[in-house]
Every structure is written in structure tokens, then in C-alpha cells.
Amino acid sequence: MTQLHDTMVDFVKVLRTADVKVSPAETLDAMETIDLIGFEDRQFLKNSLSMVLSKNPEEKETFEHCFERFFTFEKFQPASSAQSEKSQQDQPDDGEFNPEGDPSGQSNGQGGGQGGGQGGGAESAEQELDFEPRDPTSELGQLLLSDNHIEVLIRIAEAGRAVGVNQIVVFTQKGLYTRKIMEEMGLKGLQDEVADLQEDGGRPEMHLARRLKNSRDLLREQVRDHVEKQFFLHADESGKQLREELLKKVKLSNLEKRNFKDVQEIVYKMAKKLIAIHSKRRKTFKRGQLDVRKTLRRNMKYDGMLFDVKWKSQKVDRPKVMCICDVSGSVSNYSRFLLMFLYSLAEVMPKVRAFAFSSDLGEVTKLFEKNNLEDAMAKTMRDYGNGSTDYGQMLQDFKSNVLKDVNGKTTIIILGDARNNYGDPHQEILRDIYDKAQRVIWLNPEPKSAWSVGDAEMKKYAPCCHQAEVCNSLMHLERVVANLLRVTT
Amino acid sequence: MAIQNEDRLKDVDVIQDNFESQNYICSLEIATAVFLAYHLEKPVLIEGPPGVGKTELAKTTAELLDLPCIRLQCYEGLDESKAIYEWKYGKQLLYTQVLKETLGEILDGAKGLAESVDKLHDFGDIFFSEEFLEPRPLLKALKEEESCVLLIDEVDKSDHEFESLLLEMLSDYQLSIPEIGTVKAIPGKKPLVFLTSNNTREISDALKRRCLHLYIPFPDANLERRIVEARVPDIPPRLNHQLVSFIQELREMDLKKVPAISETIDWARTLILLHTESLDADLVRQTLNVILKFQEDVESVQAELQGLTNRALKTSQ
Numbered sequence: 001m002t003q004l005h006d007t008m009v010d011f012v013k014v015l016r017t018a019d020v021k022v023s024p025a026e027t028l029d030a031m032e033t034i035d036l037i038g039f040e041d042r043q044f045l046k047n048s049l050s051m052v053l054s055k056n057p058e059e060k061e062t063f064e065h066c067f068e069r070f071f072t073f074e075k076f077q078p079a080s081s082a083q084s085e086k087s088q089q090d091q092p093d094d095g096e097f098n099p100e101g102d103p104s105g106q107s108n109g110q111g112g113g114q115g116g117g118q119g120g121g122a123e124s125a126e127q128e129l130d131f132e133p134r135d136p137t138s139e140l141g142q143l144l145l146s147d148n149h150i151e152v153l154i155r156i157a158e159a160g161r162a163v164g165v166n167q168i169v170v171f172t173q174k175g176l177y178t179r180k181i182m183e184e185m186g187l188k189g190l191q192d193e194v195a196d197l198q199e200d201g202g203r204p205e206m207h208l209a210r211r212l213k214n215s216r217d218l219l220r221e222q223v224r225d226h227v228e229k230q231f232f233l234h235a236d237e238s239g240k241q242l243r244e245e246l247l248k249k250v251k252l253s254n255l256e257k258r259n260f261k262d263v264q265e266i267v268y269k270m271a272k273k274l275i276a277i278h279s280k281r282r283k284t285f286k287r288g289q290l291d292v293r294k295t296l297r298r299n300m301k302y303d304g305m306l307f308d309v310k311w312k313s314q315k316v317d318r319p320k321v322m323c324i325c326d327v328s329g330s331v332s333n334y335s336r337f338l339l340m341f342l343y344s345l346a347e348v349m350p351k352v353r354a355f356a357f358s359s360d361l362g363e364v365t366k367l368f369e370k371n372n373l374e375d376a377m378a379k380t381m382r383d384y385g386n387g388s389t390d391y392g393q394m395l396q397d398f399k400s401n402v403l404k405d406v407n408g409k410t411t412i413i414i415l416g417d418a419r420n421n422y423g424d425p426h427q428e429i430l431r432d433i434y435d436k437a438q439r440v441i442w443l444n445p446e447p448k449s450a451w452s453v454g455d456a457e458m459k460k461y462a463p464c465c466h467q468a469e470v471c472n473s474l475m476h477l478e479r480v481v482a483n484l485l486r487v488t489t
Numbered sequence: 490m491a492i493q494n495e496d497r498l499k500d501v502d503v504i505q506d507n508f509e510s511q512n513y514i515c516s517l518e519i520a521t522a523v524f525l526a527y528h529l530e531k532p533v534l535i536e537g538p539p540g541v542g543k544t545e546l547a548k549t550t551a552e553l554l555d556l557p558c559i560r561l562q563c564y565e566g567l568d569e570s571k572a573i574y575e576w577k578y579g580k581q582l583l584y585t586q587v588l589k590e591t592l593g594e595i596l597d598g599a600k601g602l603a604e605s606v607d608k609l610h611d612f613g614d615i616f617f618s619e620e621f622l623e624p625r626p627l628l629k630a631l632k633e634e635e636s637c638v639l640l641i642d643e644v645d646k647s648d649h650e651f652e653s654l655l656l657e658m659l660s661d662y663q664l665s666i667p668e669i670g671t672v673k674a675i676p677g678k679k680p681l682v683f684l685t686s687n688n689t690r691e692i693s694d695a696l697k698r699r700c701l702h703l704y705i706p707f708p709d710a711n712l713e714r715r716i717v718e719a720r721v722p723d724i725p726p727r728l729n730h731q732l733v734s735f736i737q738e739l740r741e742m743d744l745k746k747v748p749a750i751s752e753t754i755d756w757a758r759t760l761i762l763l764h765t766e767s768l769d770a771d772l773v774r775q776t777l778n779v780i781l782k783f784q785e786d787v788e789s790v791q792a793e794l795q796g797l798t799n800r801a802l803k804t805s806q
Contacts, residue, residue, distance in 0.1 A: 023698050029531070036528055044501060047521040055697040056536070057704055293570070296578060300585075 004039065005031050011070050012053070018066050020059045026052060042071065136212060138189035144215035152219070156226050159184035165230045177227045182220060190216060320409050321352045322402070326416030327381060328358040328389040334445040334472065338415045339377050343368055353402075356380050358387030361397035389419055391457065392426040399429050403436065411439045415471075417446050418458040425457040430464040440464065443471035494554045498527045513542070513549040514716045522703040523550060532659045532682035534644075534697060537705035539687055540749025544642055546705075547683035551638035556681070559633070560640045561626040563647035569654055573664055575623045581616060617668035627658055628672060636678040644696075645686040652696045658682075659699040708750065710737050716750055721757040731768045732757055735801035736780065739790065748780040756780050770798045 012027045029052045037048055046067050054063035136142050143152060163180040190212060197209035294310035302308065323342050339356070346352040346368050353365045362384050368376050406412070412433060418425075434440050442465045444451065444458060451458035462468040470476065497507050504520040523546075526533045535543045551558035561572055595612050599605040615621075624632060630639040641655070658664055659682065662674040674680065684700060686692055708716065714733045717724060724732075733753065740747045748756075756779045765772060774794055781787045790797070 021694065023694075025698055029529070032529055033525065036525075043517070044521060047518050048525055051518075051522055051525060051533075051701040051703055055534075055694075055700075055702040056691075060702075060704060292578060293576065296576075296581070 004034055008034060011066070014066050014070055015053060015063065018062050020054055020062050020066070022053050045071075136193060136208060138186065138193040140186040140190040141193055141212050141215075144190075144219060145211065152222070155185055156181065156223055160226060160230065165227055168227070168231050174224070174227050174231060177230075178220065178224045181223045181227070185219075185223075187216075320407075321411050321413065322355065322406070323352065323413045324355045324357065324361070324394070324398070324415065326358070326389065326414075327356045327385040328387055330389060330419055331415075331417050331445060334415070338443075339380060340373065343373050343376060355398075355402070356384040357394045357397070358384055359390035359393045360384075361394045361401070363402075388421055389416075390423050391416070391418060391420045391461075392424045395426045395429040395433075399432065403433065406433060406436045408436075408438050410437045411441065412437050414440070414442045414465075415445075416442075417444055417456065418442075418451070418461055419455050420457045422455050425460050427457070427460045427464055430461055434464045434466070439466045441466060442468040443476075444468065445472040446470070447472075494527075494556075497553060498524060500524065507553055508549060509719065511549050511553050512719045513545060514712060514719050515546070516705075516708065516712060518703065519546060519705065522701055525701055526681060526683075529701075530662075530679050532684060532700045533703055534684045534686065534692065534700035535703045535705060536686050536688055538707065538747075538749060540751040541705045541707060542750060543685040543705060544640065547638055547640040547685070550681065550683070551640075554638070554681070556635065556637050557633065558638045558640055559626050559630045559680075560642060562642045563644050563651070565646060565648060567647045567651055570625070572625050572651070572654065573627045574625055574666060576617070577621045577623050581621050584616060584621070619669065622666075622669070627655075628664055630680040630682075631658075631662065631664060631672055631674045633680065634675065634678065636675075637680045639680040639682045641682065641684045643687060644684045645689045645692060649693065652693050655684075656695055656699065659696070707740055707747075710734060713737070713750065713753060717753060717757050720754045721761060723761050724757050725766065728760060728765060728767060729757070731801050732760065734804045735768060735773070735797060738797055738801060739780070742790070742793075744781070744786045744789070745783045746781075746786065752780045768798055768801060770795050773798055 008027065008031050012022050012030065015022050030049055033048050033052050034045070037044060039045060046064070049067065050060055050063050054060045136145055143155065159181045160177075162184050163177065165177050165181065168174070168177055194209050194212050194216075197205040197212070291310045295306055295308070298308050298310055299306050325338050325342060327339070339354075342352070342354050346354060346365070353363065354368055355361055356364050364376070364380050364384075367379055370376075371379060430440070442458075442461060446456070446458075448470055450456060451462070458468070496503075498504055501517065501520045501524050504523055505515060505517070508515045508520070522533050522535075525531065535546065537543055548558055596605050596608055599608050622628075626639070630637055644652070644655070662679045663671050665671045684696075707713075710733050713736070714729055717729050717733060718726075736748055736753050736756075756776065759776050759779050760768075760772075763772070763776075774791060777787050777790060777794075781790060
């Protein structure tokens with residue numbers, strides 16, 4: 001049983017690598033399950049484990065995939081035994097390794113063909129060859145033809161450890177490690193022997209050479225499987241974490257398009273995390289109901305007269321967030337990114353209003369709601385993007401269109417570099433907003449030292465903000481948004 | 490009784506057969522879930538589109554096992570006083586009144602305050618005792634002497650905090666009442682718990698982790714035909730074929746709400762009532778509102794009605 005449990009632990013590890021969240025408690029459940037149902041019925045096992053380990057439709061799909069890959073071994077043992085039963089066609093000695101068994105089965109079939117029809121097993125077919133079969137001399141060759149596939153598996157694992165296959169990090173190393181393991185197992189001796197035999201050219205020699213070559217190919221496949229499994233177990237996970245960590249620290253503007261998918265995932269995860277913190281707050285919200293229990297308790301001391309009435313606690317308001325994003329040329333690299341974040345945030349958090357501008361302010365909330373991320377960003381950039389910046393104009397637009405909706409619960413986030421092309425900054429409007437809104441937060445992608453250099457008006461805007469921060473990496477952004485939620489609720 | 494139930498849930502095939510005798514046709518996954526739930530003593534969280542028989546599964550299980558089915562319908566604002574227990578406030582108040590009146594007798598002969606308080610303590614406090622406890626579904630399920638099936642329906646409709654109230658119940662089959670202590674299920678008589686969810690919101694990981702997770706999708710044509718047959722025994726096999734393939738086609742379409750099994754069954758009943766032998770476009774048009782619940786859907790299907798019907802007729806020949 002313990003061996004089964006170890007298998008289970010490996011499998012859980014694979015699942016986690018594949019992003020299925022499995023807690024230790026669920027692992028224990030899974031072990032209990034296999035104790036109950038055993039490994040015999042594969043379909044039953046799959047259904048059962050799927051219920052214990054994967055807890056939503058997406059995870060179930062991943063689970064299925066992982067299960068198929070992981071438990072292939074179980075599948076091919078019966079297959080191999082079935083094959084050796086119908087061993088009319090002279091099975092290769094290590095046929096167990098290859099459920100399909102085609103290449104070796106065919107080539108050896110020639111030899112077995114002579115005695116076909118009556119042979120009871122691999123050995124008997126072997127005996128009917130009209131020459132004395134030779135024994136291999138190399139160590140690996142002997143092992144491979146010894147019909148001891150457990151030993152072979154152990155040797156592969158040992159060789160794997162010796163060359164450190166669990167250090168594998170990227171998939172391009174798969175070939176390398178396969179070769180290394182083969183060499184460790186004594187591939188060279190085998191190759192030499194095959195070469196010698198072929199040179200000799202006699203029938204027994206050629207026969208043995210053929211067998212050895214077939215075995216070698218099979219072995220290579222097995223080793224590759226082993227490496228694959230190791231990669232699956234070790235590399236995927238660490239590689240992914242590594243990538244995520246790196247991406248988080250990379251400056252937003254440096255993010256290349258090819259990383260976009262990954263980034264999107266991180267942003268989505270982050271937004272999810274934020275909303276989780278967020279919805280926890282929401283839980284304190286209860287309806288304005290009479291809390292009978294509290295009331296009674298509280299009024300016991302007044303002889304049970306109910307005059308100190310207790311209500312279930314009051315509703316806590318969620319913050320209303322308005323986000324204004326500069327999409328002009330100078331910050332376009334950042335803004336694509338900020339828009340993406342904004343989009344994800346709007347998905348998980350209600351009451352986010354999004355605006356974009358170069359000079360004229362436009363609301364993109366609807367656009368975000370209707371379109372998927374790519375389209376929404378493309379459309380935003382098309383409609384508002386890449387013009388020359390005019391913060392003054394933006395603020396005036398904001399004043400005339402949106403300011404009336406701003407109240408003490410509103411948080412306003414402005415994303416931009418405050419480079420105003422030497423126009424009128426209209427900081428007095430920002431001051432108005434500051435007075436009316438709960439918070440005004442300015443996130444500037446440029447480092448603080450650049451805030452007053454050239455046409456930057458940040459020095460004038462900063463006093464009209466509750467918070468003015470540098471924000472040019474995901475780490476920054478995460479921190480800022482977390483703060484936002486903490487402060488406003 | 491318990492032994493009998495053990496037999497009824499002996500293995501997956503037996504469960505499938507037994508459910509079939511209750512007119513509930515279930516897939517292998519569903520039977521596996523019930524099997525595991527019973528033998529591992531774990532709750533099952535059932536998810537899936539509306540109308541695929543989530544609630545029905547719990548009810549059928551209860552029927553099969555001859556156990557009472559205690560149902561807790563979740564809704565927004567459901568709290569412990571409606572789900573677990575409530576004090577009988579009226580009686581408690583009366584009790585204090587009575588206590589006040591008999592106070593003289595109790596304290597009779599006591600000298601000084603300390604002694605009076607001691608006497609009062611000796612009298613015993615039943616203000617918070619089971620006498621005044623009104624059990625609600627969860628507590629009732631625990632106290633059920635012959636075990637039971639507990640159905641917590643549409644758990645996604647309840648608030649987040651309610652989920653955490655469920656956790657203790659789901660993992661340890663016990664409930665803590667601060668004033669009294671912990672109420673545990675009778676050993677060996679733990680209730681069989683089913684939770685259903687329509688996925689209107691994500692159920693928390695803490696809850697999911699304590700449950701087996703069963704996802705019931707729409708059935709394939711074969712299974713659905715068997716379900717219709719079991720539920721509407723009068724239906725001619727040919728009509729059954731046509732009707733199911735029509736519904737299966739509908740599910741491929743982009744509709745606001747695709748018809749579920751319950752709609753298929755309703756439709757089958759309707760058609761029987763109309764003495765239908767075979768589907769035709771007109772008939773489908775007239776009865777479309779049985780299977781489609783939104784005007785938009787009805788309109789978009791009507792446009793393709795002839796084609797859909799013909800295809801359904803063809804595939805079922």
C-alpha cells in the first residue's frame with residue numbers, strides 16, 4: 001500500500017504542476033480512496049480521483065489529461081502480458097517495454113517465422129533457429145536481453161540520478177539528458193559490440209546484432225520517457241515560478257509581446273487575489289435586521305425589557321473606482337499594460353469606470369464590458385491613443401462630464417507621466433476633484449527624479465493628490481492597488 | 490437497515506441498477522460519487538447546469554436508502570439561526586418571569602448576598618439548554634437517529650460567511666453551539682450530505698476541499714433517451730429518438746438558456762398529451778415554449794426550425 005501512496009504523492013505533484021490546486025487534505029482523501037477502490041479498474045479509479053482531487057470543470061479537464069499521461073504504465077502491463085500470451089510470433093525478450101512492440105516484433109518475426117505455428121513461447125521459437133544463438137558480451141547488452149525489465153527500470157533510474165536528471169530545467173535539455181543516461185548505462189560498450197558483430201557478418205552474429213539494436217532503440221525510448229516524466233515533475237513547476245517572478249520585476253515597458261499571455265495571467269491572478277481580499281470585506285455587510293439574540297442578551301440586565309435594540313452590523317460600502325489612463329505616445333508602452341490591468345480589475349470588481357485620453361477624455365467602461373481584452377485595448381488605442389498629451393484638456397473634460405458623479409466614496413486613479421507639452425496644467429481642477437473625491441491617486445511610470453524635468457508638471461499635480469507614486473512594474477502596481485483597497489474600505 | 494443500505498451501495502454497478510429501479514438513470518460518474526460518498530463518509534458537492542438532476546440525485550438517494558431527506562434551501566441572507574439552531578425566545582422570556590416569581594422560594598432562608606448567589610447557582614441554569622433549543626435543518630440532520638440524507642440546495646445562493654458555518658459540519662459532522670457545547674453525529678449514523686450549486690459564484694476552496702466534487706454535464710443522446718424512457722414510459726421509441734436528437738441539436742446552438750433534461754421530460758409529456766406520433770415543424774413551433782424559456786431563444790430557433798426538425802427526423806431513422 002505504501003508504494004501506492006507514494007505513487008499518489010507523485011501524481012499529486014504532477015497535478016499541482018499542471019495548476020490543479022490540491023491540498024494535503026485532499027491528498028489524504030485520495031489515498032483513502034485508493035485504499036477503498038484499489039488500482040484495478042482504471043476508469044473507476046479515474047472517476048473517483050477526479051472527484052476527490054479536481055474541484056471545477058477546468059481542473060477536471062486538466063486532471064483527465066494528467067491522469068492519462070501519468071497512469072499509462074498501468075495500462076500497458078496487461079497489454080504486454082496479453083502479447084506474450086500470443087507469442088506465436090517470437091516476441092522480443094524485452095517486449096514488455098513496448099506495448100505496441102512493432103519494430104522489434106517485425107524484425108524478429110523473420111527468425112521466428114521458421115518455427116511459427118507451434119512455438120509456445122519466446123524461448124521455444126528461439127530454439128528452433130537453425131544455429132546456436134550467441135550471447136551478448138557487453139554488460140548493457142546482457143542486461144537488455146536478460147528479460148528482466150524491472151532491473152532495467154532500476155538501472156535507468158540509477159543512471160538518471162547519477163547524471164542529475166532532476167536538475168532539468170527547460171525542455172530543450174531532454175535530448176541531452178537522454179543521451180547522458182544512455183551513456184551512463186554503458187551505451188558505448190553496446191555500440192562497439194554491435195559494430196563488431198556486424199563486421200563479423202555471420203548469421204548468428206547478424207541475428208544478435210539485430211536484436212541488440214532493437215533493444216537499444218527500445219531502451220532509448222524508455223529513457224526518453226523517463227526524462228520526460230522527470231521534466232514533467234521537476235521542471236515545469238520551477239520554470240514557471242521563475243518566469244513569473246522575473247516578469248513581475250521587469251519594467252512594464254520592457255515587456256515584449258510574446259510575454260503578453262503570461263503577463264495577462266499574472267494580472268488576472270492578481271486581480272483575483274485583490275477581489276478575494278475585497279470580497280472578504282464585503283462579508284461584514286449584513287442587512288439591517290434586528291439581531292434578536294444580541295438584543296435579548298443585551299437586555300437581560302434590564303429585566304428582559306427590550307429597549308436597547310441591537311441591529312446586525314451595518315453595510316460597508318465598496319469603493320467606487322474611476323481610472324483615467326494616459327494613452328498618448330510618450331507612455332503608450334505602459335498604458336497598454338495599465339489598460340490590461342484595468343480591464344482585469346473591471347472584470348472582477350464592479351463599479352470600475354475607465355477613461356482614456358491623449359487630449360480629449362473618453363470613457364471606455366462600456367467598451368471594456370463589451371469586448372474581449374485584445375479588442376478593447378486595440379479599440380481604445382485606436383480611438384484615443386498616441387496623440388500629443390494635454391492634461392489640462394483632460395481635466396476640463398473630466399470636470400464637465402464626470403465630476404458630478406464623484407462623491408466621498410469615489411477613488412480616482414490617474415495613470416500618466418504628467419508631461420503636458422508646456423500647456424496649461426489646470427491643476428485647480430484636480431484640486432476640485434481632490435476636495436470632492438475620497439482619494440486621488442496618481443501613478444507615474446517615471447522615476448521621481450524625472451518628475452520636474454522638462455515639460456513634466458508632476459510637481460504641480462502632486463499636492464492635489466492623496467497619493468502620488470512611481471509605478472512601473474507589476475510589483476509596484478500590486479502594492480498600490482492593495483493599498484487602495486485597504487484604505488478605502 | 491444499515492446492512493441493507495450497505496448492500497444497496499455495494500459497488501458502482503449495483504448503485505446504477507438500484508437508481509434505475511427508482512427511475513433515476515445515472516452515469517458512471519454519478520454512481521461513483523454516491524459510492525464514494527457513502528464509503529468515505531464525505532459530502533458531495535454537485536455542480537452543473539440547471540435541470541440536470543442535481544437535487545433529484547439527493548432525493549432519489551434518500552428514497553433508495555429509505556432515509557428521511559432533510560432539505561436546506563439556501564438563499565441570500567441565510568444565517569445560522571435559520572440553518573443550524575435558534576433559541577425559543579418566547580419560552581426563555583417566560584422562564585425568566587417564572588424564575589422571578591419563584592425567586593422567593595429558592596432564596597428562602599438565605600443569609601446575605603453571597604449565600605443567595607450560591608443558592609441561585611445550585612438551582613441550575615436551564616436558560617440556555619436544549620429545552621429552549623429549536624433545531625434547524627443542519628442540527629436536525631445530526632440528531633437524526635437513523636441517519637438521513639441532508640440536501641443543502643443551491644449553496645452558491647448563500648453568502649460567503651454561511652459557507653464557513655458549513656465547514657465544521659462538513660468535515661467533522663459536528664456543530665458547536667457556544668452556550669451548550671458540541672453536538673456530534675451519532676457514530677455510524679452520519680448523514681449523507683449533498684450540496685448543489687449552479688455556479689453563480691465560485692464556492693470557496695475551504696468548502697470544496699472538504700467535499701467530493703461531482704460535475705454533472707448534459708447527458709449524451711443515449712443516456713438522455715433512457716432518462717426520458719424511464720420518466721415518460723408511454724413514449725413511443727421513435728418519438729423519443731426524434732425528440733432527443735432535436736434537443737441535442739438545440740444544445741449545440743448559441744442560446745441564452747439551453748433546454749435541460751427537465752425540459753426534455755416536460756416536452757415529452759406535452760407531446761404525449763397531444764397524441765403525437767412523430768415530430769413535425771408545426772408541432773414543434775407550437776410547443777417550443779415548453780423547452781425554451783426566453784423569447785429571444787424562441788425567435789432564433791424558429792428561424793431554423795424546419796432544418797432542425799428535418800435533421801432530427803433523419804438522424805433518428
